[in-house]
Amino acid sequence: MADPVxxxxxxxxxxxWESYRAARRNLLEIIPLAALHQPFVSGQNGPQRWxxxxxxxxxxxxxxxxxxxxxxxxxxxSILRPAIGESLFVAEGAEWRWQRRAAAPVFTARxxxxxxxxxxxxxxAACARIAADANPGRAVNVVDQMVAATFDVIATVTFxxxxxxxxxGASEALESYxxxxxxxxxxxxIGVPDWVPRPNRIGAASMLTKMHxxxxxxxxxxxxxxxxxxxxLLDMLMDAEDPESGRAMRTEELRExxxxxxxxxxxxxxxTLSWALYLCAFDETVQAKARAExxxxxxxxxxxxxxxxxxxxxxxxxxxxxxxYPPGGFLSRTARAADELDGAxxxxxxxxxxxxxxxxRHRKLWDDPDAFRPERFDGSGEIDRYQFLPFSxxxxxxxxxxxxxxxxxxxxxxxxxRFRFTRVPGRDPKPVMIxxxxxxxxxxxxxxxx
Ligand code: HEM
Numbered sequence: 117m118a119d120p121v122x123x124x125x126x127x128x129x130x131x132x133w134e135s136y137r138a139a140r141r142n143l144l145e146i147i148p149l150a151a152l153h154q155p156f157v158s159g160q161n162g163p164q165r166w167x168x169x170x171x172x173x174x175x176x177x178x179x180x181x182x183x184x185x186x187x188x189x190x191x192x193x194s195i196l197r198p199a200i201g202e203s204l205f206v207a208e209g210a211e212w213r214w215q216r217r218a219a220a221p222v223f224t225a226r227x228x229x230x231x232x233x234x235x236x237x238x239x240x241a242a243c244a245r246i247a248a249d250a251n252p253g254r255a256v257n258v259v260d261q262m263v264a265a266t267f268d269v270i271a272t273v274t275f276x277x278x279x280x281x282x283x284x285g286a287s288e289a290l291e292s293y294x295x296x297x298x299x300x301x302x303x304x305x306i307g308v309p310d311w312v313p314r315p316n317r318i319g320a321a322s323m324l325t326k327m328h329x330x331x332x333x334x335x336x337x338x339x340x341x342x343x344x345x346x347x348x349l350l351d352m353l354m355d356a357e358d359p360e361s362g363r364a365m366r367t368e369e370l371r372e373x374x375x376x377x378x379x380x381x382x383x384x385x386x387x388t389l390s391w392a393l394y395l396c397a398f399d400e401t402v403q404a405k406a407r408a409e410x411x412x413x414x415x416x417x418x419x420x421x422x423x424x425x426x427x428x429x430x431x432x433x434x435x436x437x438x439x440x441y442p443p444g445g446f447l448s449r450t451a452r453a454a455d456e457l458d459g460a461x462x463x464x465x466x467x468x469x470x471x472x473x474x475x476x477r478h479r480k481l482w483d484d485p486d487a488f489r490p491e492r493f494d495g496s497g498e499i500d501r502y503q504f505l506p507f508s509x510x511x512x513x514x515x516x517x518x519x520x521x522x523x524x525x526x527x528x529x530x531x532x533x534r535f536r537f538t539r540v541p542g543r544d545p546k547p548v549m550i551x552x553x554x555x556x557x558x559x560x561x562x563x564x565x566x
Contacts, residue, residue, distance in 0.1 A: 122477070123547045124145065125148060155169070189449050215369075228522060234269050383552060385524055394561070432492075
């Protein structure tokens with residue numbers, strides 16, 4: 117069987133202008149082919165030295181053992197800062213620590229389980245929408261459906277059931293901001309400091325105004341009404357106190373964190389689900405095996421948290437999807453000190469990139485790396501902690517990882533137990549990475565109710 121779609125990597129060194137053009141089109145197109153074979157690839161764009169690191173041992177040092185020397189890169193921060201300020205995703209040091217501590221209770225295993233009824237409801241609603249759309253011979257873009265489902269989940273977890281909030285408005289504004297602003301500019305590539313304005317980001321500024329106003333309204337309304345019966349993320353963030361100053365989060369900090377959760381929490385999961393459906397349509401044998409598992413467990417209803425342990429094959433499909441199309445395809449850091457990474461010399465100020473996309477397809481780490489084989493995650497083989505990093509690792513590991521896994525399993529199992537998904541010839545998606553790894557053109561599939 118052929119392999120599912122992949123991105124063409126670079127076979128010869130790119131000049132500055134070529135790198136710039138490729139990075140704006142698709143960040144995956146700046147990854148050298150050598151990144152699939154070697155533990156390191158280093159280079160220089162103008163004055164900026166960079167290293168791509170694919171050695172699990174070196175990655176462990178960057179993300180865990182020497183994490184304080186590898187803060188998130190200025191390029192990432194300057195894209196995100198106008199939208200989400202100095203929130204959890206972007207902050208460093210003590211500022212980061214107390215925000216992480218404030219948000220952590222929401223993501224404990226107990227709380228994630230308590231949040232899963234929202235996921236089951238979203239799965240049910242997605243099935244109803246898809247059933248209404250499914251006509252023989254007519255393709256459906258499942259990305260739109262999955263974004264709607266995961267947005268419902270994150271908006272309820274973040275704002276509770278508050279009807280006053282224009283949830284859809286905030287999501288649209290955020291998405292158009294990212295679409296416009298996240299394209300890497302030439303100035304980022306050559307390491308020009310953040311305060312030099314980027315033309316593409318100036319154009320996106322008006323979208324931010326609406327988004328900020330929506331979040332502020334949610335906070336103001338909550339201050340008046342007080343917490344609801346089941347505390348949501350906004351209640352917990354409002355309750356948290358900085359252990360050093362004893363102060364609570366200011367409106368601006370609350371706003372930035374709410375938007376962070378919306379950005380980080382729904383598109384990533386929607387992309388995972390969309391790619392998983394593409395892969396199930398690509399390999400009908402896998403789809404049939406997954407459906408048999410889902411139907412036996414669910415017997416016609418949508419999946420719940422209690423079902424997740426009984427859906428091991430669906431979990432393996434989600435993991436294999438995250439390997440082939442990791443939504444966070446690039447982790448980018450700036451070295452704060454000189455270092456040696458498993459033999460490679462790093463200078464202070466160098467950009468250190470973990471190209472997760474290439475790591476997950478590395479020829480020396482994976483058997484038949486471009487093939488779709490969910491069974492590699494059945495627990496029988498050995499997978500190094502630092503060769504599979506869809507959620508990163510170390511202290512900055514994705515706070516929503518188990519939340520996202522539960523959500524993806526619940527929604528995917530529910531969909532596969534009710535519909536058959538078939539590829540549309542000539543309409544395969546193209547993996548393109550802007551800020552996240554997306555299927556360009558959407559994932560168009562024929563959907564037939566069972
Ligand atoms: C399949 C879905 C998801 C994927 C693949 C994913 C991936 C990641 C990755 C790779 C990072 C680290 C980024 C870096 O270090 O540069 C991260 C961080 C983060 N993620 Fe996720 N994520 C997902 C879902 C979620 C969800 C559901 C939430 C919240 C509800 C969330 C919230 C966050 C936050 C707040 C951070 C920053 C954590 C910190 O710096 O302390 N993510 N995510």
